[in-house]
Amino acid sequence: MAARGKAFVASLSGTSLEYYDFAVYGTASALVFPQLFFPGSDPLTGTLLAFTTFAVGYISRPVGGFVFGRLGDTLGRKRVLVTTLLLIGFATVLIGLLPTYETIGVTAPIVLVLLRFAQGVGVGGEWGSAVLLSGEFGDPRRRGFWSSAAQIGPPAGNLLANGVFAVLAATLTSDQLLDWGWRVAFLLSALLVAFGLWIRLTLEDTPVFRALQASGETSAAPIREVVRTQPRGLVAAILSRLGPDVSYSLLTVYVLTYATRTAGFERAQVLSAVLMGSALQLGLVPAFGALSDRINRRLVSAFAVVGAGIWVFVLFPAVASGSFGLLVLGVVVGLVLHAAAYGPQAAFITEQFSPRLRSSGSSLGYTVAGVLGGAVAPLLLTSLQADLGWAAAAGYVALACVLSVVGLALGRNYDPREDEELAAAAAPAEAAADRP
Incomplete structure (x- = not known):
């Protein structure tokens, strides 16, 4: 397999496995954690507490973005990817082994929060x-497609996580699922991480990073340099993610609670709807990434984000109707729009920063947006819907989409000659370093 194809598979598979770990926690937060780790609370409070631990995984993301983003620009992309995969896999397996509140009392939710924090750092x-x-192994003029490999990770991981829970929910009784079945989903991570490590350890670092090393252009303080020299790109990256992050939390996490408690759907029915949409995203994310190589990236994303902000006002009534067909329609169309915004997003964010600062800038933009968007989304959606009704919850999603349009407008159109000139300038030095 050519290096760029191997890099695509390594990025896709490793990120899918890490997002499986992250998504399986989100599903458990909606379905089983309120009863297992917060049993003394009423149903609404228990759900809010479970979603609070879910949010910790987003709040800790900037720690991972700060630490590992900097290391990606100083030590290389490959070393970071091996370390993060081990971190999140280890935390997920420990969650699968964690005693519940009934066994060890208040220690259980405390340890759960700490392990969720570790998951967030890894992601x-x-x-x-x-x-x-x-993206850096691929053609810079087709970065929308090549960078979408990592973007396939969330729907693939979500598909796998919800698929596992759907099988468990369909084959086990509610008591069995609460007693031991949920642990199976977390313990499977050990096998998945082993596969991801095998793929990643066989790769060398990216041509762009090797060129930066050969030319001596790596940054000694990339975080500080991003904040000082490229603040507009950082703001554009953060804002551009808010709408897709909030809508994704609605469509894959909060909808599980809303549909089962408000409309009386069975868990398996809601999981099936999410699975259908996630399956479509596997092909649509790279397709929209490739489309953004032909059409302005910001324009493709903007149309999708505006569509998502409008569609949310259809989604809530569709789910509340109690019709399974309308539930599927609402979730699937929402995830299609998310794919259209998400496919070009990786290329858009990385292109806001110069090659020597890409890892730090991209990681900061991604993780800060996660805190402002995905972290609080299930909590706010739950509270707004309970206190003010579904229209308020939908308005919150629409506001996040408006902010994403502002971020896309602030962003720059990338010139692929930046990468091409760097590679050309560094080629003699890299060739000399390779000679015995």
Whole structure:
């Protein structure tokens, strides 16, 4: 397999495995954690507490983005990707072994929060280098497609996580699922991480990073340099993610609670709707990434984000109707629009920063947006819907989409000659270094 194809597979598979770990926690937060780790609370409070631990995984992302983003620009993309995969896999397996509140009392939710924090650090450090792994091995003039490898990770991981829970929910009784079945989903991570490591350890670092090393252009303080010299790109990256992050949390996490408690759907029915949409995203994310190589990237994303902001006002009534067909329609169309915004997003964010600062800038933009968007989305959606009704919750999603349009407007159109000139200038030095 050619290096760029291998990098695409490594980015896709590793990120999918890490997002499986992250998504399986989100699904468990909606379905089983309120009863297992917060049993003394009423149903609404228990759900809010479970979603609070879910949010910790987003709040800790900037820690991973700060630490591993910097290391990606100083030590290389590959080393970061191996470390983050081990971190999140280890944390997920430990969650699968964690005793519940009934066994060890208040220690259980405390340890759960700490392990969720570790998951967030791993995911926060993963994304920036994973995007660069496939994007920098690929043709810079087709970065929308090549960078989309990492973007396939969330729907693939979500598909796998919800698929596992769907099988468990369909084959086990509610008591069995609460007793031991949920642990199976977390313990499977050990096998998946082993596969991801095998793929990533066989790769060398990206041509762009090797060129930066050969030319002596790596940054000694990339975080500080990003904030000082490229603040507009950082703001554009953060804002551009808010709408897709909030809508994704709605469509894959909060909808599980809303549909089962408000409209009386069975867990398996809601999981099936999410699975259908996630399956479509596997092909649509790279397709929209490739489309953004032909049409202005910001324009493709903007149309999708505006569509998502409008569609949310259709989604809530569709789910509340109690019709399974309308539930599927609402979730699937929402995830299609998310794919259209998400496919070009990796290329757009990385292109806001110069090659020597890409890992740090991309990681910071991605993780800070995660805190402002995905972290609080299930909490705010739950509170707004309970206190003010579904229209308020939908308005919150629409506002996030408006902010994303502002971020896209602030962003720059990338010139691929930046990468091409760097590679050309560094080629003699890299060739000399390779000679015995």
